Amino acid sequence: MTDVLHIKNGRVFDPANTPPEADGVRRDVYAVDGKIVGKLPEGARPTRTLDATACVVMPGGVDVHCHIASSTVNRARAMQGEEHASHIHPRKLEHNLRSGSGMLTPSTFVTGYRYAALGYTTALEAAVSPSGARQTHLELDDTPNLDAGFLLLCANHQHVIERLDKGDQEGAVAFISHMLRKTGALGVKVVNPGGVASWRRDATHHTLQTLDDQVASSSVTPRKLLQLMARVCESLNLPHPPHVHCNRLGLPGNVATTLETIKALEGRRMHLTHIQFHAYGQNNKGDFTSGTAQLCDTLNAQHHVSCDVGQVVFGDAFTLTGDTPLEHLLWKLTGRRYANVESELEAGCGVMPITYTDKSFLHSLQWSVGMELMLGCHDPWRVLLSTDHPNGGSFLAYPTIIAQLMNKTLRDEQLAKAHTRVQKHSALKDHTREFTLRDVAIVTRAGPARVLGLRHKGHLGPGADADITIYHDNPSDPLAMFSTPRYVIKAGQVLVDDGELRHAVKGQRLAATITPDEKGEALFTEYFRGGSYDVSQFGLHEHELKSCVSVKG
Amino acid sequence: MNTFVNATHPSDALMRDLSLVGDYVPCRATGATWRERVSARVGGKSVELERAVEKLKDLLKHSRAPAMVGLHMLSIEALRETVRWAESVSGRLQPWPVIASPLAQRRPVTMTATLGEVFASDLVIWVGREGYEEDHPVARAIAEKQLLAAFVGCDAQTVLGCRATFENDPTAEPVGRHRRVAVVLPPGCEETVASQWHALAARLQQFVRVCVFQIPGINAMNARGVAEVLTWQTGVYPATGIDFSGGAPRACSDAQTLLDLHAIDLLIEVGKPTEQGHRSWAGPLPGARVTIGHTPAHDGKDDLDAALSITLPGLFPVAARMMRCDGVVLWLCDDPATAPPDPLAELLRYLCDQTATT
Ligand SMILES: [Zn+2]
Numbered sequence: 001m002t003d004v005l006h007i008k009n010g011r012v013f014d015p016a017n018t019p020p021e022a023d024g025v026r027r028d029v030y031a032v033d034g035k036i037v038g039k040l041p042e043g044a045r046p047t048r049t050l051d052a053t054a055c056v057v058m059p060g061g062v063d064v065h066c067h068i069a070s071s072t073v074n075r076a077r078a079m080q081g082e083e084h085a086s087h088i089h090p091r092k093l094e095h096n097l098r099s100g101s102g103m104l105t106p107s108t109f110v111t112g113y114r115y116a117a118l119g120y121t122t123a124l125e126a127a128v129s130p131s132g133a134r135q136t137h138l139e140l141d142d143t144p145n146l147d148a149g150f151l152l153l154c155a156n157h158q159h160v161i162e163r164l165d166k167g168d169q170e171g172a173v174a175f176i177s178h179m180l181r182k183t184g185a186l187g188v189k190v191v192n193p194g195g196v197a198s199w200r201r202d203a204t205h206h207t208l209q210t211l212d213d214q215v216a217s218s219s220v221t222p223r224k225l226l227q228l229m230a231r232v233c234e235s236l237n238l239p240h241p242p243h244v245h246c247n248r249l250g251l252p253g254n255v256a257t258t259l260e261t262i263k264a265l266e267g268r269r270m271h272l273t274h275i276q277f278h279a280y281g282q283n284n285k286g287d288f289t290s291g292t293a294q295l296c297d298t299l300n301a302q303h304h305v306s307c308d309v310g311q312v313v314f315g316d317a318f319t320l321t322g323d324t325p326l327e328h329l330l331w332k333l334t335g336r337r338y339a340n341v342e343s344e345l346e347a348g349c350g351v352m353p354i355t356y357t358d359k360s361f362l363h364s365l366q367w368s369v370g371m372e373l374m375l376g377c378h379d380p381w382r383v384l385l386s387t388d389h390p391n392g393g394s395f396l397a398y399p400t401i402i403a404q405l406m407n408k409t410l411r412d413e414q415l416a417k418a419h420t421r422v423q424k425h426s427a428l429k430d431h432t433r434e435f436t437l438r439d440v441a442i443v444t445r446a447g448p449a450r451v452l453g454l455r456h457k458g459h460l461g462p463g464a465d466a467d468i469t470i471y472h473d474n475p476s477d478p479l480a481m482f483s484t485p486r487y488v489i490k491a492g493q494v495l496v497d498d499g500e501l502r503h504a505v506k507g508q509r510l511a512a513t514i515t516p517d518e519k520g521e522a523l524f525t526e527y528f529r530g531g532s533y534d535v536s537q538f539g540l541h542e543h544e545l546k547s548c549v550s551v552k553g
Numbered sequence: 554m555n556t557f558v559n560a561t562h563p564s565d566a567l568m569r570d571l572s573l574v575g576d577y578v579p580c581r582a583t584g585a586t587w588r589e590r591v592s593a594r595v596g597g598k599s600v601e602l603e604r605a606v607e608k609l610k611d612l613l614k615h616s617r618a619p620a621m622v623g624l625h626m627l628s629i630e631a632l633r634e635t636v637r638w639a640e641s642v643s644g645r646l647q648p649w650p651v652i653a654s655p656l657a658q659r660r661p662v663t664m665t666a667t668l669g670e671v672f673a674s675d676l677v678i679w680v681g682r683e684g685y686e687e688d689h690p691v692a693r694a695i696a697e698k699q700l701l702a703a704f705v706g707c708d709a710q711t712v713l714g715c716r717a718t719f720e721n722d723p724t725a726e727p728v729g730r731h732r733r734v735a736v737v738l739p740p741g742c743e744e745t746v747a748s749q750w751h752a753l754a755a756r757l758q759q760f761v762r763v764c765v766f767q768i769p770g771i772n773a774m775n776a777r778g779v780a781e782v783l784t785w786q787t788g789v790y791p792a793t794g795i796d797f798s799g800g801a802p803r804a805c806s807d808a809q810t811l812l813d814l815h816a817i818d819l820l821i822e823v824g825k826p827t828e829q830g831h832r833s834w835a836g837p838l839p840g841a842r843v844t845i846g847h848t849p850a851h852d853g854k855d856d857l858d859a860a861l862s863i864t865l866p867g868l869f870p871v872a873a874r875m876m877r878c879d880g881v882v883l884w885l886c887d888d889p890a891t892a893p894p895d896p897l898a899e900l901l902r903y904l905c906d907q908t909a910t911t
Contacts, residue, residue: 107788344669
């Protein structure tokens with residue numbers, strides 16, 4: 001039976017397909033069997049009609065960078081006993097919804113439900129080790145309502161470094177190509193390039209200072225690793241460019257490293273993630289300052305660079321990262337509960353809870369820096385919303401952040417509570433820009449979909465996946481508007497109905513289309529002879545790969 | 554619809570990898586569906602499955618606090634069905650043996666690694682190696698790859714002594730000279746000792762790469778799999794148990810404690826323990842006992858005593874997964890595209906669908 005959905009008379013925001021002057025024009029949207037169609041096919045009758053007269057219609061939200069499904073996330077869940085005990089989600093028998101727990105690191109079912117309840121229908125898990133890919137697929141299978149892909153941690157893999165050290169770029173590309181294909185990854189994640197590998201080999205190396213420092217006394221440098229990853233993405237024609245977590249996260253003066261990283265790729269495409277954590281200047285006393293002025297200028301000029309902000313939200317958060325030396329440093333500074341796991345010489349992860357407070361100068365500065373970046377960069381298509389969930393805060397804080405971006409009064413109220421030094425010096429006071437609904441639609445759906453290369457997501461043109469969010473048309477109260485969508489539709493199915501989650505559907509796995517590479521497979525098999533399990537147990541089997549949605553570059 | 558295809562002979566590589574996950578009952582697939590293979594007993598007497606399901610419904614209907622215990626011998630696929638079932642009857646999930654002491658859950662620092670990292674260490678420090686079997690498969694795998702080994706006792710004094718030494722001089726023996734060191738803890742290592750090794754590893758990290766690796770108990774080789782699946786599905790780490798009685802998952806005490814408190818009136822053993830892991834409950838059971846799982850490797854007498862038992866001959870290879878103690882997910886077959894699905898997962902799905910309270 002053909003399933004026809006008719007969304008009637010809503011104010012539509014579809015920035016991927018329409019110019020600003022067409023924003024909010026009332027029209028009808030149709031979906032047939034889970035896909036958007038331009039007009040109702042002849043003779044077809046809507047199976048369901050949703051009246052959107054008092055509503056705004058946008059594509060479903062796309063989270064460009066979050067941590068929701070991996071052994072690392074699961075370790076965080078396990079460590080968050082108290083938090084999970086105080087956030088329980090009973091099952092809803094009447095809607096066939098499962099139970100679960102947690103807010104910062106919710107269980108898988110709850111993750112899918114809460115994202116959908118906010119109007120998000122696609123997400124990118126941002127850090128998975130090659131040997132951990134199977135667990136990520138298992139967890140994503142248990143995460144409803146989200147189409148999701150993941151990024152593979154590649155840049156500190158022992159064998160990649162060794163191959164690069166020997167000058168075998170081609171071999172390294174082939175090797176990574178095989179890992180990406182075999183694990184069903186959507187893209188390449190670069191975390192503290194070379195810095196993690198240095199620390200894994202020689203614990204005295206907490207961080208590399210420049211892009212030309214040697215990685216563990218090899219000829220490899222962060223610059224060479226960045227260039228290699230760009231080459232991987234280009235030669236495999238991946239949908240998404242290298243997704244880079246720069247060196248020296250969280251250190252004063254690190255904006256210089258971030259600017260160097262942009263230069264290092266010499267005009268090639270790249271995505272800088274949680275850029276807020278990499279945007280600090282340093283005064284002559286060595287203290288943190290905001291480095292956003294320089295960074296915004298560069299981002300405004302360099303059209304090949306996109307980023308997500310990694311906004312900090314005041315309250316409890318949970319740091320989990322492939323930047324293991326950084327996490328160790330954080331542990332030494334805070335002494336909070338901490339775990340570090342090293343995985344098969346491929347990658348590692350560190351986890352630790354954190355609390356951002358407006359009493360802290362640094363945390364206040366971080367909040368301000370994130371806002372300054374979102375407001376100071378002119379092109380919303382390249383500066384996307386994220387909290388690096390749960391590192392800067394939960395994805396549940398997105399409506400709060402959107403509200404502060406849309407409303408200067410709300411922003412000023414928050415600034416007034418911040419640390420006095422930040423109140424005094426923050427450039428935020430001078431930003432009069434207020435996000436429009438178009439801006440919001442770009443930074444939360446159209447932009448992430450474009451940056452990730454997901455052609456069927458983030459827009460409402462014919463052929464797009466019928467992932468649609470319908471909000472009450474109430475931009476004067478953006479917090480209320482974006483906290484509780486009226487309807488959320490996933491692949492044509494109504495999940496949130498009249499403000500309540502009443503249905504869940506299985507999400508799809510999004511994997512990059514990669515042609516098998518015989519050389520890469522041979523190199524990988526040879527390397528894996530020394531592994532702790534047989535190469536046949538690595539990654540996905542062919543029939544599993546076939547069940548993923550293949551995303552072309 | 555689950556017609557089993559003829560399984561091929563499992564490869565040596567598969568058997569080698571799976572030896573680190575535990576022993577199931579290797580039984581080659583035949584051309585029968587799980588329904589044709591299942592056997593059921595009520596009060597020790599063979600009955601049709603439908604009759605057994607009626608009995609199970611009746612027991613569940615009259616139970617205020619059903620507990621699904623055991624769980625270690627379940628694949629990830631079967632564990633998913635068990636969580637769904639426990640949730641649907643507002644019961645408990647109680648791994649037995651327990652996964653971790655409540656103390657371990659509060660450990661301030663954990664510095665661990667996968668087996669591949671342990672293999673790559675230039676020194677392995679064995680803690681309390683004399684305390685467990687020589688042929689423990691995980692310990693044997695590490696020993697086969699180790700370059701250099703040191704042996705120390707499994708007591709707080711030893712680890713505190715090491716800590717004092719290294720705090721004075723991080724380059725002291727036996728760690729300081731090396732670049733990568735793995736500390737291997739024995740099964741059931743006391744948490745007071747384990748947590749000190751982890752803390753020491755974290756402190757030494759500035760000078761030497763150190764990880765701490767816990768050898769799993771021989772009866773709990775898939776404990777990691779149980780813990781991971783239950784944690785991601787419920788958000789609750791099942792150190793001793795998870796209780797769904799309030800409609801949502803909450804941590805609860807272990808099965809034996811709750812039996813002693815008469816807080817379990819229906820004990821459903823899911824995933825029969827292996828012969829080694831088989832364990833009678835201390836004291837008389839306050840309510841009925843049900844067993845669901847593979848036909849046990851032992852004489853099966855245990856099933857005769859149960860109010861109800863529903864069992865399947867073990868099947869291997871199957872298109873299902875388990876987890877090695879370091880979190881590596883392993884298929885229980887060479888080719889999941891052609892291997893039959895895990896019949897126990899299918900049985901559990903059926904039982905859940907049949908008995909779910911609506
Ligand atoms: Zn991240």
